[in-house]
Amino acid sequence: MVSLLGIQDTPDLITDLFMKGIAIPIGWRRCLAAGLKTAMEQPIASSSMPSSSIEANGQSPESQERLAIFEHKANTTRVCILNPECTEVEIEHQLPLRGYTNIFPFQNKLVFIGDWLSEKEPGSRRVDLMDLSTGQVSPLPDMMNAICSPVGVGTENEIFVFGTEILSDSPERFSNEVYEVASGKWSLLPPMIEERSRCAVVNIPDSGIL
Known part of the structure; x- marks a missing residue:
């Protein structure tokens, strides 16, 4: 199952x-x-x-x-x-x-991605971790791009985030990023075959990210 x-x-x-x-x-x-x-x-x-x-x-x-x-x-x-x-x-x-926020589990913690959106800031780079035993929320490094309507999923040592990147000088485009615990940094993922303004993501063990 x-x-x-x-x-x-x-x-x-x-x-x-x-x-x-x-x-x-x-x-x-x-x-x-x-x-x-x-x-x-x-x-x-x-x-x-x-x-x-x-x-x-x-x-x-x-x-x-x-x-x-x-x-x-x-x-x-x-x-x-x-x-x-x-x-x-x-x-x-x-x-x-916190307005629009995507929440998912990662290493026995909860990840919160997103924040309040406005005309000046239509996307968010904010990422936080919540310790369930204490309720304490601590920040992770900001993502590289401000993303609107983000979705994410965690693996054993990585956090994957997908969403629509909002740029002031260009139309919307999809943005994919991964956070690696070992480096403590975000990096961009290769573009998907087809860009999507809305999506869902799931980690399939021994297979990959769908």
């Missing part, structure tokens, strides 16, 4: 599978059920991530995945990490609202 780890816009994915008549794995349904009541009240984004206590509990990474739910209220974002059974909230933090 394919893990939900790293998949963005999970509720939309499940809806698409349902509309196409594709069977939804039981494991996915169990983890998503915890977020349905909240989703009926207001939009949320969800993602699953591995626990930092896998070795301590002597359990496999698959059994220790966590479902993270992000709920926007007033000027804050409520971050909730559920327990492995998806029956109750295990960790909860409140963060300032």
Whole structure:
């Protein structure tokens, strides 16, 4: 069974599978059920991530995945990490609202990409990491290009980001970047075969980034 780890816009994915008549794995349904009541009240984004206590509990990474739910209220974002059974909230933090932000797991942390957009600054280079145990948010180096509507995914030692680069003297064009932990720097990726103004990205183990 394919893990939900790293998949963005999970509720939309499940809806698409349902509309196409594709069977939804039981494991996915169990983890998503915890977020349905909240989703009926207001939009949320969800993602699953591995626990930092896998070795301590002597359990496999698959059994220790966590479902993270992000709920926007007033000027804050409520971050909730559920327990492995998806029956109750295990960790909860409140963060300032940052406008359009893409959130995904990386090395037992959460990555936040994006910020408030304006006419003067239609894109953002901002990237932050959140420590789930403390709720502390620390910055990563800014991306090379300001990107609008970014999407990202993490591997073991890299962060991949894709989005529309906004340039004042030229039309919109797609921008791809990768952050390498070893160098602590961002670098540009080769252009894609076909440019897209909107996309989704997922890490497929032993295969690559889709």
